[in-house]
Amino acid sequence: xxxxxxxxxxxxxxxxxxxxxxxxxxxxxxxxxxxxxxxxxxxxxxxxxxxxxxxxxxxxxxxxxxxxxxxxxxxxxxxxxxxxxxxxxxxxxxxxxxxxxxxxxxxxxxxxxxxxxxxxxxxxxxxxxxxxxxxxxxxxxxxxxxxxxxxxxxxxxxxxxxxxxxxxxxxxxxxxxxxxxxxxxxxxxxxxxxxxxxxxxxxxxxxxxxxxxxxxxxxxxxxxxxxxxxxxxxxxxxxxxxxxxxxxxxxxxxxxxxxxxxxxxxxxxxxxxxxxxxxxxxxxxxxxxxxxxxxxxxxxxxxxxxxxxxxxxxxxxxxxxxxxxxxxxxxxxxxxxxxxxxxxxxxxxxxxxxxxxxxxxxxxxxxxxxxxxxxxxxxxxxxxxxxxxxxxxxxxxxxxxxxxxxxxxxxxxxxxxxxxxxxxxxxxxxxxxxxxxxxxxxxxxxxxxxxxxxxxxxxxxxxxxxxxxxxxxxxxxxxxxxxxxxxxxxxxxxxxxxxxxxxxxxxxxxxxxxxxxxxxxxxxxxxxxxxxxxxxxxxxxxxxxxxxxxxxxxxxxxxxxxxxxxxxxxxxxxxxxxxxxxxxxxxxxxxxxxxxxxxxxxxxxxxxxxxxxxxxxxxxxxxxxxxxxxxxxxxxxxxxxxxxxxxxxxxxxxxxxxxxxxxxxxxxxxxxxxxxxxxxxxxxxxxxxxxxxxxxxxxxxxxxxxxxxxxxxxxxxxxxxxxxxxxxxxxxxxxxxxxxxxxxxxxxxxxxxxxxxxxxxxxxxxxxxxxxxxxxxxxxxxxxxxxxxxxxxxxxxxxxxxxxxxxxxxxxxxxxxxxxxxxxxxxxxxxxxxxxxxxxxxxxxxx
RNA sequence: GCCGAAGUGGCGGAAUUGGCAGACGCGCUACAUUCAGGGUGUAGUGCCCGUCAGGGCGUGGAGGUUCGAGUCCUCUCUUCGGCACCA
Numbered sequence: 046x047x048x049x050x051x052x053x054x055x056x057x058x059x060x061x062x063x064x065x066x067x068x069x070x071x072x073x074x075x076x077x078x079x080x081x082x083x084x085x086x087x088x089x090x091x092x093x094x095x096x097x098x099x100x101x102x103x104x105x106x107x108x109x110x111x112x113x114x115x116x117x118x119x120x121x122x123x124x125x126x127x128x129x130x131x132x133x134x135x136x137x138x139x140x141x142x143x144x145x146x147x148x149x150x151x152x153x154x155x156x157x158x159x160x161x162x163x164x165x166x167x168x169x170x171x172x173x174x175x176x177x178x179x180x181x182x183x184x185x186x187x188x189x190x191x192x193x194x195x196x197x198x199x200x201x202x203x204x205x206x207x208x209x210x211x212x213x214x215x216x217x218x219x220x221x222x223x224x225x226x227x228x229x230x231x232x233x234x235x236x237x238x239x240x241x242x243x244x245x246x247x248x249x250x251x252x253x254x255x256x257x258x259x260x261x262x263x264x265x266x267x268x269x270x271x272x273x274x275x276x277x278x279x280x281x282x283x284x285x286x287x288x289x290x291x292x293x294x295x296x297x298x299x300x301x302x303x304x305x306x307x308x309x310x311x312x313x314x315x316x317x318x319x320x321x322x323x324x325x326x327x328x329x330x331x332x333x334x335x336x337x338x339x340x341x342x343x344x345x346x347x348x349x350x351x352x353x354x355x356x357x358x359x360x361x362x363x364x365x366x367x368x369x370x371x372x373x374x375x376x377x378x379x380x381x382x383x384x385x386x387x388x389x390x391x392x393x394x395x396x397x398x399x400x401x402x403x404x405x406x407x408x409x410x411x412x413x414x415x416x417x418x419x420x421x422x423x424x425x426x427x428x429x430x431x432x433x434x435x436x437x438x439x440x441x442x443x444x445x446x447x448x449x450x451x452x453x454x455x456x457x458x459x460x461x462x463x464x465x466x467x468x469x470x471x472x473x474x475x476x477x478x479x480x481x482x483x484x485x486x487x488x489x490x491x492x493x494x495x496x497x498x499x500x501x502x503x504x505x506x507x508x509x510x511x512x513x514x515x516x517x518x519x520x521x522x523x524x525x526x527x528x529x530x531x532x533x534x535x536x537x538x539x540x541x542x543x544x545x546x547x548x549x550x551x552x553x554x555x556x557x558x559x560x561x562x563x564x565x566x567x568x569x570x571x572x573x574x575x576x577x578x579x580x581x582x583x584x585x586x587x588x589x590x591x592x593x594x595x596x597x598x599x600x601x602x603x604x605x606x607x608x609x610x611x612x613x614x615x616x617x618x619x620x621x622x623x624x625x626x627x628x629x630x631x632x633x634x635x636x637x638x639x640x641x642x643x644x645x646x647x648x649x650x651x652x653x654x655x656x657x658x659x660x661x662x663x664x665x666x667x668x669x670x671x672x673x674x675x676x677x678x679x680x681x682x683x684x685x686x687x688x689x690x691x692x693x694x695x696x697x698x699x700x701x702x703x704x705x706x707x708x709x710x711x712x713x714x715x716x717x718x719x720x721x722x723x724x725x726x727x728x729x730x731x732x733x734x735x736x737x738x739x740x741x742x743x744x745x746x747x748x749x750x751x752x753x754x755x756x757x758x759x760x761x762x763x764x765x766x767x768x769x770x771x772x773x774x775x776x777x778x779x780x781x782x783x784x785x786x787x788x789x790x791x792x793x794x795x796x797x798x799x800x801x802x803x804x805x806x807x808x809x810x811x812x813x814x815x816x817x818x819x820x821x822x823x824x825x826x827x828x829x830x831x832x833x834x835x836x837x838x839x840x841x842x843x844x845x846x847x848x849x850x851x852x853x854x855x856x857x858x859x860x861x862x863x864x865x866x867x868x869x870x871x872x873x874x875x876x877x878x879x880x881x882x883x884x885x886x887x888x889x890x891x892x
Numbered sequence: 893g894c895c896g897a898a899g900u901g902g903c904g905g906a907a908u909u910g911g912c913a914g915a916c917g918c919g920c921u922a923c924a925u926u927c928a929g930g931g932u933g934u935a936g937u938g939c940c941c942g943u944c945a946g947g948g949c950g951u952g953g954a955g956g957u958u959c960g961a962g963u964c965c966u967c968u969c970u971u972c973g974g975c976a977c978c979a
Contacts, residue, residue, distance in 0.1 A: 268975045374977045384979045756916035835912040
């Protein structure tokens with residue numbers, strides 16, 4: 046072996062051999078256990094960044110470990126290749142987005158290969174080719190046929206920088222997810238929606254199956270879906286042939302309702318304006334409050350504002366007429382856009398009613414208050430209300446509530462909902478925060494929505510046989526005005542598939558999150574052209590056993606992909622409801638306290654790091670610097686340390702390799718434990734080796750604390766180094782040394798594959814470590830033979846005694862009590878109790 | 893406000909079921925290597941007192957359970973993430 050470590054040369058050599066031997070290719074084999082390791086596919090932005098490297102280093106360690114364990118491992122990668130950055134670059138430069146995209150893909154593929162990730166490159170998928178996106182169109186049409194894709198005019202989120210519509214999931218703090226400084230505007234547009242709300246309950250219920258997903262992701266999704274059970278109640282408007290439905294989760298408080306609040310753009314407002322004695326004033330008020338409510342969404346210290354409509358509505362439970370107000374905190378899009386105001390028991394209502402001098406009536410008291418002290422005034426108003434400083438929002442016991450007084454909140458909700466249903470003025474309902482997924486984008490670089498508008502036949506889907514609707518190439522991209530595709534007459538003009546008459550194509554494209562909602566199915570047979578997926582291949586490889594990616598997709602991609610799988614199940618394409626058995630979300634790579642980004646100028650280029658330290662060092666550092674789920678703070682000194690360690694390992698093996706090439710590694714002989722004939726130094730060496738192996742093996746199964754795995758390999762390497770004298774002196778035989786070195790190399794193989802393969806070869810083997818079975822640790826060899834047991838007196842450490850691991854309690858007790866330090870601290874006391882934890886510690890309790 | 897995660901040396905972090913707090917690495921200090929620098933090697937490195945021996949303190953804070961608590965319980969503070977006048 047070369048005496049010095051040259052990562053560039055070694056890595057190039059092994060990458061070439063891995064490719065030549067097709068080492069990472071996997072095909073279905075019913076005779077073998079399969080494992081599908083999936084990492085989130087990158088957007089081809091030009092260069093991979095450290096976040097990718099971290100993500101893929103984790104996945105690669107797992108994929109390599111499982112292959113060595115004998116699994117048939119599917120480990121693919123692809124490109125989320127449609128999207129705005131390429132289109133924007135194209136607008137600036139006048140070149141076509143595909144030029145950027147494909148050249149970036151080539152470049153980034155080379156970078157991933159430079160890092161030596163073990164992907165099956167035959168399965169590479171790019172979402173921007175017609176062979177892929179035609180199936181987006183196919184899914185869209187299938188959904189349209191089932192009423193899951195529909196078109197409606199609605200107020201949508203519009204980003205002026207993106208010049209397109211955003212899904213609710215893409216709005217962050219009122220701003221665009223890509224432009225954190227750009228407020229999202231509202232626009233009224235005809236848009237295509239996917240009916241994800243039809244699966245709201247399934248998305249919640251099926252979480253029961255997702256026991257190996259991180260709780261925080263499930264919590265975020267639960268939050269996002271926002272299911273709440275309540276009731277709708279009809280309030281007739283006095284003097285008009287109209288009524289309004291309110292939604293409440295607290296029907297038990299309805300006797301405390303002293304007003305009704307309407308969203309400023311509630312449909313009923315037009316009727317009110319028409320019937321109002323002062324229509325113009327009312328319209329102006331509504332408009333003013335609507336404007337303030339839009340502002341308010343972005344303002345933390347937003348003030349509640351409203352105005353009376355001049356109308357009253359009747360509470361069907363007690364027949365009482367209460368004023369109807371417009372209020373700026375009531376949302377049109379949630380519930381019915383109207384709420385009953387119960388100021389005594391809802392903090393928002395309390396603030397509003399206090400500000401405008403509306404009545405406040407207590408109808409719920411804490412259980413503890415029942416019978417204790419005077420009851421609230423019969424009508425609950427006056428004194429009680431003026432004493433209130435905030436709403437009592439908890440459950441309790443009903444008072445001032447007619448026939449329901451005395452009931453507990455929970456029971457009252459049930460009874461009152463039932464009574465409302467029987468009497469026909471209300472019903473129990475469930476509301477979701479989740480909205481249907483708006484997928485229309487007024488942009489060019491995406492999947493054309495396969496729909497045709499015919500003046501005679503209406504909206505007609507493109508026939509399946511005409512798919513794909515190919516994205517035309519000759520488009521002048523300006524980023525201005527309406528959808529770019531609308532400027533291509535030969536694209537727009539089409540014959541109606543139904544009547545043959547002149548018709549027009551839809552010119553919007555799909556949200557790119559559609560592309561990534563099912564790409565991981567496509568990997569199982571990326572070339573199939575008769576269907577989106579190959580059912581047989583999917584049956585073999587699915588579910589994804591392990592998905593790894595960033596937490597930032599918790600409620601975007603990770604909810605869409607679940608939705609798509611359920612649709613695919615209902616289309617008969619797959620037989621399961623959840624695609625991913627286990628999810629792992631890795632932390633971000635940050636530097637100087639901030640996420641790496643070009644604008645902050647704190648980006649560390651992985652390719653430059655590979656050139657300087659080698660891919661193995663970069664990957665090792667990514668795994669060693671922090672546990673994988675936590676954020677990792679990049680440190681230049683840290684990667685130096687990783688590189689130094691690899692150097693030490695290289696020199697360690699190289700120093701002995703020549704002598705060990707022809708030697709076969711020491712094997713435990715038949716007897717249990719098999720340590721017969723080993724010297725003390727040999728036992729010590731093998732113990733450390735097998736302890737390391739045990740730790741890494743157990744850790745890879747569940748815990749994934751790669752940082753501690755790497756630490757153990759460092760300890761093993763240090764231990765071998767420390768035994769150099771014993772090796773020189775011959776008290777460690779070559780066979781035993783070889784065994785320890787092999788364990789070191791094979792353990793490292795899942796983290797630093799190039800170096801490990803080189804060292805493996807140096808030790809006299811041919812071929813990659815990936816073809817070697819993961820070694821089994823020997824529990825007997827790993828067991829300590831002599832233990833150093835701490836002895837405490839009254840919980841304070843006073844001495845340590847060295848005893849054989851096999852020592853019994855009696856022996857340990859005698860040894861502990863004989864210890865001079867212990868006797869010193871026991872002087873003048875009498876021993877009350879001695880606690881002996883075998884193999885662990887002794888605690889002497891004395892007074 | 894609701895939900896979730898997390899607080900341990902100068903730094904990243906270890907401590908899997910309650911049992912030696914600080915593994916491993918970085919940084920730092922000293923020494924060595926005929927040593928320009930870098931590299932490499934050896935030793936040391938939680939804090940305080942002490943020349944040593946040794947002693948005391950110590951896992952955000954306050955209580956508690958226990959022979960024994962970073963770990964369990966109660967309260968509390970702080971930080972980060974998600975949702976948010978969602979009725």
